[in-house]
Amino acid sequence: MIEPEYSPQSVKTAPILLDGIAGSPGLAIGRALVIETRRPGVVHRRVAKHQADDEVRRYRIAVESAAAELHEVATRAVGSPVESSILQAYILMVQDQTLGEEVERRILLDLVCAEWALDMTVGQMASQLALAPDPYLAERSHDVQFVGDRILAVLSGRRSRVALPETDDKWVIVAHDLSPAETASLSRDRVIALVTEVGTRTSHTAIVARALEIPAVVGTVGILQFVANNDLVVVDGLRGRVVLSPTADLIDRANLRAERYSALTRELRELRDRPATTRCGIHIHLRANIELPAEADVALAHGAEGIGLYRTEFLYVDRSDPPSEEEQYVTYRHVLEAVAPLPVTLRTFDIGGDKNVPIHAPQGANPALGLRAVRLGLARPEFFLTQLRALVRASAHGRLQIMIPMISSVAEFRATLRLLAQAVDEIDNRNLSRAAFIPCGCMIEVPSAAIMANELAQEAAFLSIGTNDLVQYTLAVDRSRPELVGLGSSFDPAILRLIRRTVRAGERHHRPVLVCGAMSSDPLTVLLLLGLGIRELSMEGSAIPELKEAISRISILEAEQLADEALACATAEEVERMVTETYAPYFADLLDGEPAFEAGVPRSPAGGADHG
Amino acid sequence: MSLARGSFWVRNRLGLHARAATKLVSLASRFPCEILISREGQVANAKSVMGVLLLCGAKGTQLTIEADGEQADLALVEIGALIDTGFGEGE
Numbered sequence: 162m163i164e165p166e167y168s169p170q171s172v173k174t175a176p177i178l179l180d181g182i183a184g185s186p187g188l189a190i191g192r193a194l195v196i197e198t199r200r201p202g203v204v205h206r207r208v209a210k211h212q213a214d215d216e217v218r219r220y221r222i223a224v225e226s227a228a229a230e231l232h233e234v235a236t237r238a239v240g241s242p243v244e245s246s247i248l249q250a251y252i253l254m255v256q257d258q259t260l261g262e263e264v265e266r267r268i269l270l271d272l273v274c275a276e277w278a279l280d281m282t283v284g285q286m287a288s289q290l291a292l293a294p295d296p297y298l299a300e301r302s303h304d305v306q307f308v309g310d311r312i313l314a315v316l317s318g319r320r321s322r323v324a325l326p327e328t329d330d331k332w333v334i335v336a337h338d339l340s341p342a343e344t345a346s347l348s349r350d351r352v353i354a355l356v357t358e359v360g361t362r363t364s365h366t367a368i369v370a371r372a373l374e375i376p377a378v379v380g381t382v383g384i385l386q387f388v389a390n391n392d393l394v395v396v397d398g399l400r401g402r403v404v405l406s407p408t409a410d411l412i413d414r415a416n417l418r419a420e421r422y423s424a425l426t427r428e429l430r431e432l433r434d435r436p437a438t439t440r441c442g443i444h445i446h447l448r449a450n451i452e453l454p455a456e457a458d459v460a461l462a463h464g465a466e467g468i469g470l471y472r473t474e475f476l477y478v479d480r481s482d483p484p485s486e487e488e489q490y491v492t493y494r495h496v497l498e499a500v501a502p503l504p505v506t507l508r509t510f511d512i513g514g515d516k517n518v519p520i521h522a523p524q525g526a527n528p529a530l531g532l533r534a535v536r537l538g539l540a541r542p543e544f545f546l547t548q549l550r551a552l553v554r555a556s557a558h559g560r561l562q563i564m565i566p567m568i569s570s571v572a573e574f575r576a577t578l579r580l581l582a583q584a585v586d587e588i589d590n591r592n593l594s595r596a597a598f599i600p601c602g603c604m605i606e607v608p609s610a611a612i613m614a615n616e617l618a619q620e621a622a623f624l625s626i627g628t629n630d631l632v633q634y635t636l637a638v639d640r641s642r643p644e645l646v647g648l649g650s651s652f653d654p655a656i657l658r659l660i661r662r663t664v665r666a667g668e669r670h671h672r673p674v675l676v677c678g679a680m681s682s683d684p685l686t687v688l689l690l691l692g693l694g695i696r697e698l699s700m701e702g703s704a705i706p707e708l709k710e711a712i713s714r715i716s717i718l719e720a721e722q723l724a725d726e727a728l729a730c731a732t733a734e735e736v737e738r739m740v741t742e743t744y745a746p747y748f749a750d751l752l753d754g755e756p757a758f759e760a761g762v763p764r765s766p767a768g769g770a771d772h773g
Numbered sequence: 774m775s776l777a778r779g780s781f782w783v784r785n786r787l788g789l790h791a792r793a794a795t796k797l798v799s800l801a802s803r804f805p806c807e808i809l810i811s812r813e814g815q816v817a818n819a820k821s822v823m824g825v826l827l828l829c830g831a832k833g834t835q836l837t838i839e840a841d842g843e844q845a846d847l848a849l850v851e852i853g854a855l856i857d858t859g860f861g862e863g864e
Contacts, residue, residue: 250791250822253798259817259824286827293829301791301826481792521786 176407179381181356183401184367186703187376188419189354190412193392194332195385196339203313206274216268220275221261223315228255231311254308260286276316283309333394337385339366347375354396356381356403370398378403399703400682422707433464437709441716445691447709448506449702450677454492457499460702464709467503467560469625469699470677471496473510473548474518483519483544489551497559504560506602506625506675506699509548511566513537520544529633534567539576549584556596563599564625569607571616577601578620602672606630611659614666624667625699628678632656650733651680652740657693657728664694673697684711684748685740691715692724711748777840777849782833785859789830791822793860798822800855806842808852819852 208216235248254260260282267278283305290302333354334347344355344366352375360366360379370377376398387405388394395404395415399422404411437445448469449460460468476484476492484492497505513522513533520541522532538545552563563581568574581601588595600622605611611631618624628651633639635656638649650656660676667674677699680686687698687708700708723740730736783789789797801808801819808819812834817824819838830836836856840848855861 250795253795253822257821257823259821259827286823289827290829293831304791305823481787481790519787 177405179403181378181381184377184379185370191333196336203280204276226315227311446697448699463702463705468505471507493555501559506562508564553588557594563601614663618666618670623673625675628680652736653733692720777845781856794825804848809839
């Protein structure tokens with residue numbers, strides 16, 4: 162084999178695969194337009210005394226325009242209460258008296274232009290807030306900065322919208338982050354996909370992208386280091402992956418996959434009613450992960466057999482008071498009624514150590530190992546009981562199952578069951594209706610829980626394996642650290658053994674075992690899961706049609722043989738190689754556009770080839 | 774016309790955070806009088822979200838309210854009650 166000559170070009174054209182978070186479903190291939198969303202230099206200009214009044218006027222007009230722009234965005238966000246309350250607060254802050262007086266004072270006294278005066282004022286206010294001892298207050302400094310940026314944008318003639326080149330091309334927008342105004346200003350005709358370095362499924366970018374039906378991958382750490390304008394980019398919003406500089410072959414495959422996705426979307430109606438059945442006739446339950454209540458309908462439209470993971474964190478984010486029992490009850494009831502008679506498995510709040518949540522937990526150096534999820538619930542039972550009471554009441558309106566996150570010991574699970582029993586008593590004492598039996602299950606995502614799965618299965622109505630956290634905790638790999646990307650593989654035999662152990666515990670005590678997390682939406686890992694005995698999976702709703710197709714090609718017998726071989730492997734690489742070599746051809750059409758399993762293609766920029 | 778002044782302890786756990794500040798500002802804005810709020814000598818306009826936020830009033834700090842003008846007494850009583858009741862957040 163001839164070693165390719167090292168040249169900048171050959172480095173640049175090597176395909177790079179980056180994992181992010183699936184923000185909005187769909188697949189797109191196009192040229193990158195990199196948006197510089199960090200603040201450009203601010204104009205520093207001294208003004209003569211007689212010009213100062215004009216600068217003040219310029220400033221006041223800019224404030225009005227910035228407020229009007231935010232108003233316009235707020236009208237588009239009426240559907241999402243969280244978005245709109247943030248925007249309303251911004252509108253108040255843009256027009257704030259203290260801010261305005263201080264800027265005008267500086268213009269008149271220091272004789273500087275409006276931009277400079279604003280920049281100084283905002284900088285001072287933001288740093289004052291950033292020093293606040295309370296982390297929640299300190300976080301507000303970003304809001305002040307954001308508000309300042311909006312006015313600066315107007316002053317410098319930049320609109321708070323993304324300027325697209327004056328051609329008819331369609332673009333993949335790549336940015337560190339997009340403000341709500343910027344995202345909302347994008348046109349579906351000109352923008353075919355969004356990729357951001359930061360963000361989560363519930364951030365502005367993802368929400369707006371889903372509303373606009375543009376594929377998006379958010380949380381794509383480090384992409385700006387690798388991408389330049391006009392680079393060809395494949396955006397897979399179904400799996401949350403981005404491929405930079407794809408080869409011609411990869412482009413062809415991505416095109417196939419895109420076509421396939423649109424064909425699948427068209428076939429949704431037909432597929433929706435078709436059960437997920439293996440080649441040998443075993444029925445596999447495919448459920449959906451949702452967060453926002455509106456996603457329940459989308460999940461059902463994709464053929465989900467109910468909801469396997471209903472995340473409730475969104476109720477707690479970006480607000481200062483925890484949601485009331487009534488507010489939670491109304492929200493949960495809505496989802497339960499929409500999904501009934503299918504089941505909804507609701508996960509109690511998985512927060513702690515986050516910013517912008519109303520239940521404050523001391524943040525240690527290592528929040529992932531800190532007071533979060535059920536630990537926070539047990540430490541602050543008044544908040545946990547509020548959620549449990551809302552759940553008990555909502556149980557009257559559908560098939561509710563409660564799932565407890567981050568359980569690390571049997572004692573924690575028992576303490577939770579006692580609180581749930583107390584919530585049930587309180588609701589009964591108020592003579593409110595509820596389901597006769599509310600199954601309460603335990604998440605297996607901490608290795609100690611997997612090790613104690615047998616004991617947990619005796620007391621839990623079901624077990625649900627959260628593979629993302631299980632990988633993170635078992636392999637001690639922080640998923641947000643790009644330099645560790647190659648290390649946290651769900652193909653690791655240690656993970657497979659913990660899953661096997663959990664499945665066995667479920668079988669022994671006749672408890673269903675469900676898997677939610679990234680492993681349940683990739684045909685190859687699903688193959689392993691079925692072989693390990695899993696019959697219930699929960700994933701992004703948009704991944705369900707494809708998974709049904711993949712499952713229909715699998716027989717349980719061959720999956721079991723494969724799993725046995727995988728369990729005997731020593732390393733993640735051995736497992737991955739064995740699985741892909743044997744089965745990737747089976748799923749070639751489904752895996753297209755996904756070069757992760759090809760020799761010589763780095764899985765990630767962080768030296769993935771060394772691990773492959 | 775009158776001048777009213779009083780001091781209140783911040784009792785709620787989150788202190789004078791964004792939502793509490795917004796509540797205080799919208800209440801203060803309902804009164805025609807001028808209202809100042811101060812903490813340890815730092816003074817802010819009680820009708821400005823930024824000003825109130827910048828006081829960084831954490832739980833356990835003392836805030837002084839000074840209202841000057843029409844309905845000053847009523848403003849002091851209502852704003853004082855809001856702070857005293859922990860901005861309606863219980864704790």
